[in-house]
Every structure is written in structure tokens, then in C-alpha cells.
Amino acid sequence: MTLPESTxxxxxxxxxxxxxxxxxxxxxxxxxLRVLWQVFQVSLQQTGNPLTAIQxxxxxxxxxxxxxxxxxxxxxxxxxxxxxWRLGAAGFPSPASVRMHQNEVSRFMPGTSPYxxxxxxxxxxxKCALNCEHCFEWEHLNQxxxxxxxxxxxxxxxxxxxGTTQIMLSGGEPMLRVNDIYKVLEAALGxxxxxxxxxxxxxxxxxxxxxxxxxxTGVMVSLDHFDASRHNAFRGFENAYDSAVQAVxxxxxxxxxxxxxxxxxxxxxxAENLARYMELAKTLGVSFVQILEPRASGRYQDQDVELGEKxxxxxxxxxxxxxTSSAFQDFPIVNYLGYHQRKVGCFGAGNRxxxxxxxxxxxxxxxxxxxxxxxxxxxxxxMVSLLGQFGCHGFKQGQL
Ligand code: SF4
Numbered sequence: 395m396t397l398p399e400s401t402x403x404x405x406x407x408x409x410x411x412x413x414x415x416x417x418x419x420x421x422x423x424x425x426x427l428r429v430l431w432q433v434f435q436v437s438l439q440q441t442g443n444p445l446t447a448i449q450x451x452x453x454x455x456x457x458x459x460x461x462x463x464x465x466x467x468x469x470x471x472x473x474x475x476x477x478x479w480r481l482g483a484a485g486f487p488s489p490a491s492v493r494m495h496q497n498e499v500s501r502f503m504p505g506t507s508p509y510x511x512x513x514x515x516x517x518x519x520x521k522c523a524l525n526c527e528h529c530f531e532w533e534h535l536n537q538x539x540x541x542x543x544x545x546x547x548x549x550x551x552x553x554x555x556x557g558t559t560q561i562m563l564s565g566g567e568p569m570l571r572v573n574d575i576y577k578v579l580e581a582a583l584g585x586x587x588x589x590x591x592x593x594x595x596x597x598x599x600x601x602x603x604x605x606x607x608x609x610x611t612g613v614m615v616s617l618d619h620f621d622a623s624r625h626n627a628f629r630g631f632e633n634a635y636d637s638a639v640q641a642v643x644x645x646x647x648x649x650x651x652x653x654x655x656x657x658x659x660x661x662x663x664x665a666e667n668l669a670r671y672m673e674l675a676k677t678l679g680v681s682f683v684q685i686l687e688p689r690a691s692g693r694y695q696d697q698d699v700e701l702g703e704k705x706x707x708x709x710x711x712x713x714x715x716x717x718t719s720s721a722f723q724d725f726p727i728v729n730y731l732g733y734h735q736r737k738v739g740c741f742g743a744g745n746r747x748x749x750x751x752x753x754x755x756x757x758x759x760x761x762x763x764x765x766x767x768x769x770x771x772x773x774x775x776x777m778v779s780l781l782g783q784f785g786c787h788g789f790k791q792g793q794l
Contacts, residue, residue: 415681415724416470416477425477426467429486436495440503453502460737469717469727471681473612474649481653481682481729482513482747484559485611489585494559510557511778512746515591515760518546518574519566520752524593525630526616528657528699530692530760531566531752540753543574547581549750549769554583556774562589562614564760566752569596572605579608587611591655593634594641602641602648612651614684615641619662620674628657642678653682653729660688663705668712675726683716685709685730689761706732748781758784 416422430451437447458466467479476485484490497510520537522529529535541549550561563575568590579588590597590605591614602613615638619625622635631637638654645652654675658668675683687709688699701709713730716722740759749757755765756777767780 414472415726416472417723422467422470425470425486429467432487432492433495433499436492437499440496440499450499450502454498469723471651471727473651473681478612478651478681479727481614481684481727482560484587485651488587490559490587493557493585497557497559510559511553511748512558513560513562514553514558515562515564515747515749516546516549517564517566517750517752517760518568518578519571521570522565522567522593523570523595523631524567524634526593526693527628527630528659528688528692528694530689530694530763532693534752535566543577545754545770546574546578549754550578551581551583552769552774554586556778558586560587560589560611562591564591567593567595569601572596572601575610576604576608579605579610582609589614589651592616592641593629593631594638595631595634597637597641597644599644599647602644602650606648606650610650612653612681613641613645614653614655614682615645616657617642617654617674618657618659620667620670628659639678642680646679651682652678652680653684654678654680654726655684655686657686657688658701658705658709659699660701660705663701663708665708665712668708672712672716672722672725676724680726683726683728685713685728685732687732691761691763706736709733745782748778756781 416425433451433454434447437450438444441447441450455466470477470479472478473485476488478485484494493510494512497512500506500509517531518541520531520534520539522531522535553561563578565571568575569592575590582588588610589612590610594615597613597615616629617625617635617638618628625635625638626632642652642654656662656671672683687701688694690697690699709730710733713728713733716725716728747759749760750769751757751765753765754769756767756769757764758766758781764784766784767777769777772780
């Protein structure tokens with residue numbers, strides 16, 4: 395198979411798609427009904443009343459629309475028999491998906507405190523060979539590891555027991571601890587979708603296959619430009635582009651869900667660049683494209699990197715167009731956290747997600763770098779309540 399080279403002036407080879415964006419209307423409607431039936435059953439279990447359970451479904455639909463600015467499940471990817479429509483949502487059907495709906499329904503139940511996390515971002519290693527200009531772990535890279543294999547397993551199992559439906563393992567470069575990832579997956583309890591956030595370096599076909607066999611759901615591969623030399627320069631690593639593309643191919647072939655993560659810098663964010671990036675993403679057969687806005691933290695600390703109104707409007711338009719317009723119906727689903735944060739506030743700080751760094755310390759998110767407490771020393775319940783006392787630096791606290 396020929397890999398796509400820099401798209402500046404070379405033709406991109408067609409790669410067989412692992413992800414299939416569901417465009418058949420009937421298939422979509424049947425799936426929507428199945429998901430609504432699951433939400434109804436979960437609601438009925440918690441409320442004991444069919445009418446209240448139906449009301450609950452409408453409230454959840456309204457909430458979804460407020461947060462995402464689009465109706466429930468406008469675009470859906472199918473990978474290895476499961477369906478995915480939001481990057482932060484567990485694949486359907488699965489025990490993780492049932493648990494996610496249980497967590498959401500419990501938020502509407504009077505007298506109950508919210509329980510369970512949507513996503514735990516967990517940085518499992520300080521090791522990394524790259525030199526990325528935006529790295530938020532920059533100050534801690536390539537120092538002595540603090541967390542042992544047993545610590546990783548303890549933290550993962552603790553947050554699974556708390557009802558976490560998605561755990562994303564990051565770093566550093568998590569593939570440099572791949573043997574520990576195997577052990578974590580072997581020791582995991584079930585009911586959680588596991589993902590790896592990687593530069594792609596070290597994600598060989600053999601490893602992708604083994605990770606899939608051990609229960610990994612997906613990989614998020616960082617790719618910050620459609621042009622190989624520019625991505626390599628951004629990542630400070632000669633083979634970064636080839637590694638990222640090869641990792642996506644390997645993960646697709648293993649039946650993993652694939653996502654490209656783009657740090658949309660000021661210079662990158664033009665309509666033409668975004669369109670070319672999405673073309674490449676479609677060719678690579680990924681299910682999602684995640685847009686990250688550069689933040690003045692980590693290696694970008696004190697730098698003027700934050701996007702202006704012009705770039706933000708372009709990104710918001712891209713988000714809406716690719717997720718809702720029929721012209722882009724077979725393109726990957728766009729995930730854009732900044733869009734929701736500006737609209738309804740931030741859901742970090744343990745509301746729906748938070749970050750555990752390479753020392754095992756909890757932070758409200760990877761960008762708001764304030765250590766709150768150590769994940770090994772506190773129960774999940776106490777940690778979430780502690781995190782809730784801190785606010786996001788840039789956005790209001792999410793209320794939904
Ligand atoms: S790959 Fe990740 S951890 Fe490594 S330098 Fe780049 S941003 Fe930092």
C-alpha cells in the first residue's frame with residue numbers, strides 16, 4: 395500500500411477505509427431508535443416511571459443540542475461493528491455506553507449528586523522523542539518516571555470503579571510504555587473505552603493488532619499539517635508525518651477507531667488549509683478530526699498563540715459545515731472542544747473530565763496547569779469534589 399506523502403504537490407493514494415461514515419438514512423434512523431431505547435431503559439430503571447423516563451429522553455436531547463449546536467447523532471461512524479458519533483462518547487452498543495447514559499440520567503435525578511466521569515485523560519509517561527512547539531508537558535519530559543506499572547493499574551481501576559466511561563492514555567509518548575499499556579488493558583475492569591493519544595511513533599501494525607485484541611477502542615494521532623515538512627517542523631522530528639500516517643493505517647487495519655488531532659495555529663487556520671486537511675483525513679479513513687486551539691501554556695507559555703476572532707469563526711464554520719452539510723456527509727466527524735466551551739462553559743475539573751499528569755497529580759485539564767491533589771492518595775469521589783472547587787482559566791464552569 396502506498397502511503398500519502400506531503401499533499402503540497404503529490405497525489406494522495408487511496409487507502410481502504412476502516413471507518414465508515416453512515417450515510418444510509420434507514421440505517422441511521424434504526425440506530426437512533428436503538429440508542430433512544432437504551433436511554434429509555436436506563437431512565438426507567440432509575441425513575442421507575444415510564445412517563446418520567448420519556449421526559450428524561452427529551453431533556454437529554456435538548457441538553458445535547460445546546461452543547462453541540464446540532465441534533466443528536468447527525469453524523470455517525472461505524473468501526474468494527476460499533477457506532478461512534480462524539481469523540482468523548484463511548485461506542486454503541488457497549489457496557490461503556492450504558493454506563494455513560496446511566497451517568498447522564500443520574501444528573502437529572504433530584505437529590506442525587508452527579509456520579510461517574512465521561513473522560514479521564516491520563517498521562518502515563520514522561521518519555522518522548524519529539525520536540526513539539528506546543529507541548530504542554532514540556533517541562534516534565536524525559537525526566538525519571540514517577541508512576542510504576544502498579545500505580546497505572548491502580549489509578550485506572552479506581553476511576554473505572556467510579557464509573558468512567560472513557561480513559562485516554564497520553565504522555566509524553568505513550569507508545570514508549572506500550573508493555574505497560576498491555577498490562578493496564580489486561581487488568582482493566584470492563585465498562586470503559588480505552589484510547590491512546592499518540593504522535594504515531596512506535597504504533598506498528600503488530601502493536602495495533604495486539605492493543606485491539608486486548609480491548610483498546612481507538613487511537614488519536616496528532617497531525618498538525620497536511621504538508622509533511624510543515625508537520626515535521628512543528629513536531630521537531632524528521633519522520634513525524636510518516637509515523638503519524640503509518641500509525642493511522644496500522645490502527646485502521648487493526649479495527650481501531652482512528653482520530654486525527656490538529657492543533658490549529660494562527661498561521662494554519664485558513665479556509666483552504668482546513669479544507670485540504672479534511673480531504674487528507676477523509677483519504678486516511680479516520681472517523682474523527684479533533685480541533686485543538688493553541689493555548690499559552692506549557693511550551694507556549696507567555697507566547698501570543700491564542701486565536702483571534704477571524705480564525706475562531708473559520709473553525710466554527712468548519713465544525714458546523716462538516717458535521718451537518720450533506721456536501722460533507724462522508725467526511726470524518728469534527729470534534730471541537732473550544733466551540734462547546736465558549737457556548738456552554740468548560741466540563742473539565744471533574745464535571746465530565748479531568749487530567750492526571752505524569753506525577754499522578756490531578757489537574758482540571760491538560761491546559762490549566764495547576765496540580766490539585768495526587769490520584770493515588772485520594773478516592774475518586776474526594777478528588778472530583780476537590781477539582782470542582784477550581785475553575786477553568788479561560789471559560790466559565792459548565793452547568794449542564
Ligand atoms: S509528542 Fe506530545 S509529549 Fe512529545 S513533545 Fe510532542 S506534545 Fe510533547
